[in-house]
Amino acid sequence: MTEQLVGVDGVRAATAVSPADGTAPVIEVTDPVTGTPFGRLVMSSPEEVRDAVGLAHRHQPAWAATPPARRGRLLHEIAEEVRASANRLARLNTAETGRPFSQALDGVLAGAATLDQYAELAPVRGGRALLGDVAATDLMVPEPRGVVAVLTPWNEPVAVACGLIGAALATGNTVCFKPSERAPHLGRALGQVLCAPLPSGVLVRVTGDGRVGAALVEDPRVDLIAHVGSTAAGRRVLAAAAVRGAAVLAENGGNDPLLVDSDVDPVWAAGQAAIGAFTNSGQICTAVERVYVHRAVADRFVAALVDQARRYRARPRDTSEVELGPLVDVRHRAHVHGHVTQALDAGAEVGCGGVIPPGPGSSYPATVLTGCRPEMAVFQEETFGPVAPVRVVDSFDQALAEAAVDRYGLAATVLTGSMAHAQRAWRELPVGTVKVNDVFGGAPGGAAQPRRDSGNGFGFGPELLDEMTTVKVVHLGLPGDVANPEP
Template sequence: MTTLETRTPVIEVHDPADGRLVGTVPMATPEEVDAAVGRAHAAQVAWARTAPAARGAALRAAAAAVREHADELAALNEAETGRPRAEAADGVLAGAGTLEQYAELGPVHRGRSLLGEHDATDLMVPEPRGVVVALTPWNDPVAVACGLLGAALVTGNAVVHKPSERAPHTGARLGELVAAAHPEHVLSTVTGDGTVGARLAADDRVAVLAHVGSTATGRAIAAAAARTGAKTLLENGGNDPLLVDGDVDPEWAAEQAAIGAFANSGQICVSVERIYVHRAVAEPFLAALARRARESVLAPLVDERHRSQVHAHVVDAVDRGARLLAGGEVPEGPGAHYPATVLADCAQDMRVLTEETFGPVAPVRVVHDFAEGLAEAATGRYGLAATVLTGSMAHAQRAWRELPVGTVKVNAVFGGAPGGAAEPRGASGHGFGFGPELLDELTTTKVVHLQPPPG
C-alpha cells in the first residue's frame, strides 16, 4: 500500500473567486525533469534538420488547435487565476495569433551573404540553439507562452515548458495541443513549483533559459545560467510610472490611470504601478481616479498569498502617512478579492513606489512641474515600461528619450503596433521577448567561408 511518504507530491489549485478546489497536478520528479530534457535534446537533432516551411506548417496546425479549444483554455484560465472568461478568451486568441505570426516569420528568417573574394562564398547563417526551457507566468498563461514556444519551435529548437504552478492546468493543456502538432518530444511540458524550474535551470544540456516572472526568480535563473553557459531571456518585474502633465484633461487622465492600474486587477506586467501628477491638475485628477476606483468591479487576485503581499504594500503606505482615497481593505468572505485602491500623498521611499505591487493599487505623488515628475519617474531599479500623458510635443520627446525603460507610451497606457519588441532594462531583465527579434535571440549565427582549392 502506498504510504504518504512515497506518494508523488501534488500542487493544489484553488479558484480565487471562492476558494473551491479546481484540481491537482503532480510535481515532476527530478528523474522526470532530467528525462524530459534528455528526450528534447535527442529530438532536437532531427527537428533542426526539418525544412523551415515544414516547421511553420506544424506551428500553423498548433495555432488551429489552440483556436479550436479556446473556450476550454479560457475556462481553465478563469478557474485557476480568476481572470474573467472573456478576457481569458482574448488572451487565448492572442496566443493563437502569435503562433500564426511565427509560423510565417520562421521560414523567412534569414542570414546574410558577405562580400569577400571573387572566387569565394561567405555567409552568416542562423542555426537553432538546441534545447530551450520556457518558464512562463500565470497572469496571461496562453498568450505569453505562445510567444516563447512559437519562436523557439519554428527556429528548430526543442522546448521543455514549465508553466506557473498557479496556472498548471492551463499550461499543461496548451502544451498538449501544441505538442500534438509536432514530432514526439520536440515539445514537453513539466509541472511543478520553483524546485522544478531550478532543476531545469541547472541542466547543462539546456541552451536557452527563457523566463517571464519575478525579478528574484529571474536572477536565480541568471545565476544558474552563469554556471551552465546557457543564454538567458528574462522579462521580470516592473514598477512602471505614469506621468500626468499639467495641460491634460484630468478626467481623461484619471480614466487612463484607472485602466492602467486596475485592468486584470493590476496583474499585468506593464500595469501602472506609480503615478506622478502635476499640481495644476492634481485635485480633480485624484477625485476622478478615486471615483473610478469606487465604481470598479474587479476579478479576484490570483490567490490569497498574493493578496497578502498587495495589502502589505498598502498598509505600509498608510502607516507612513499616505491618504487612502478608495479601497485598501481586505473584504470578508471566501476568495482572494481586493478592491481598486487609490493612495495620495505617497513618498518616494514607500514600498508602493519602489517595489512591484502587481495588484489594483494606484499610488499617487503630486509634483511641482513636468521636470520634477520626469526625474522621479526615471528613478528606481526597474526598466520595463512607462506612460506619459501630455499635450506638449516637447515634453513627449524629452520623456521618451530620458526615461530608462524598454517601452514608452505617450497618451495611451496600452497599445502599440503589431510586432513591436523592446528590451527590458535593469531589474526588469534583458533580451527581446517578442516580435521578429525573438527569432534572433533563439538562434545562433555561424559564419561560413567557402573557397575552392588551388589549381
C-alpha cells in the same frame, strides 16, 4: 482523488494520489473566487525532468533539419488547435487565477495569433552575406540554439507561452515547457493542445514549482532558458545559468510609471490610469505601478481616478461597471495589502479601497492612494495588484527625474500634449518601452527589450526569433589553384 501526472510525453495514465500519500510533491490549487480547493497535480520528479530534457535533446537535430516551411505549417495547425480550445483554456485560466473570462479569452486568442505570426515570419527569415574577397563567399547563418526551457507565468499564461514556444519551435529548437505552478491545470491543457500536431519529442512538458524549474535550468543539455516571472526568480535563473554558461532570455518584474502632464484632460488621464492600474487586478507585467501627476491638474485627476476605481467591481451590477477579478491567491493578496498598509502607516491617504473585503477567496478592491512619496514600497517595488499610488509633482521635469530613479526598466507611459515633453520622455526614461498617450498601446509585432532588473533580451516581435538562434559565420574560399589561376 484521480490526477493526471504530466510526464515527458504528456500522455501518461491517470494516477491515484492520496493527500497523505507523500510519495511525490503535490501542487494544490485553490479557486481564488470561492477559496475552495480546485484541484491537485503531482509534480514531475527529478527523473522525469531529466527524461524530458533527454527526449527533447534527442529529437532536436531532426526537428532542426525539418524545412522551415514545414515547421511553419505545423505552427499554423497549432494555432487552429488553440482557437478550437479557446473557451476551455479560458475557463481554466479563470478557475485557477481568477482572471475575468473575457480577458482570459482575449489572451488565448492573442496566443493563437502569435503562433500564426511566427509561422509566417520564421520561414522567410535569413542570414546575412558579407562583402569580402571576390573569390570567396562570407555568410552569417542563424542556427537553432538546441533545447530551450520555457518557464511561463500565471498572469498571462497562454499568450506568453505561445509566443516563446512558437518562436523557439519555428527556428528549429525543441522545447521543455514548465508552466507556472499557480496555473498547472491550464498549463497541462495548453501543453496537450500545443503537442497534438507535433512530432514526438519536439515539445515536452513538466509540472512543478521552482524546484522543477531549477532542475531544468541546471540541466547541461538545456541551451537557452526563456523565463517570464518575478525578478527574484529571474535572478535565480541567471545565477544558475551562469555557472554553466547557458543563455538566458528573461522578462522579470517592473515598476512602470505613469506621468500626467499639466496640459491634458484630467478625466481622460484618470481613465488611462485606471485601465493601466486595474486591468486584470493590476496583475499585468506592464501595469501602471506609480503615478506622477502635475499639480495643475492633480485635484481633478484624483477625483476622477477615485470615481473610476469605484466602477471596478468583483460582481458588476450594471453596464457602467467593470469586472474586477480576484488576486491569484491569498498569499499574493497579503503582499499587495502589505504595500498599501506600509504606505498608509508612512502618511499616505486612501481615496478608495485599501481594505481586505470579507468573505472567501482573494479579492482586493481597486485602490487609490494619495500623498505618496518615493521611498514608500508602493513606489519602490512591484505591487502587482489593483493599486494606483499617486504623487503630486510641481513640474514635468520633477516627474521625469523621479520616474527615472528606479531599479527596474520595463516600460513607462506619458500623457502629454507637448511634443517636446514626449520627446524628452522617450529619450530620458531608462526603460525598454515608452508609450505616449496610450497606456496599453502598441502595434502588432512590436518588440520589447527590458532593462536592468526587469530582464534582458527581446521577448516579443520578430526580434524574438533572433533570441532563439545563434549565428554561425561561414567563409567559403576557393582552392588556391582555382582562386588564383595561372595566366
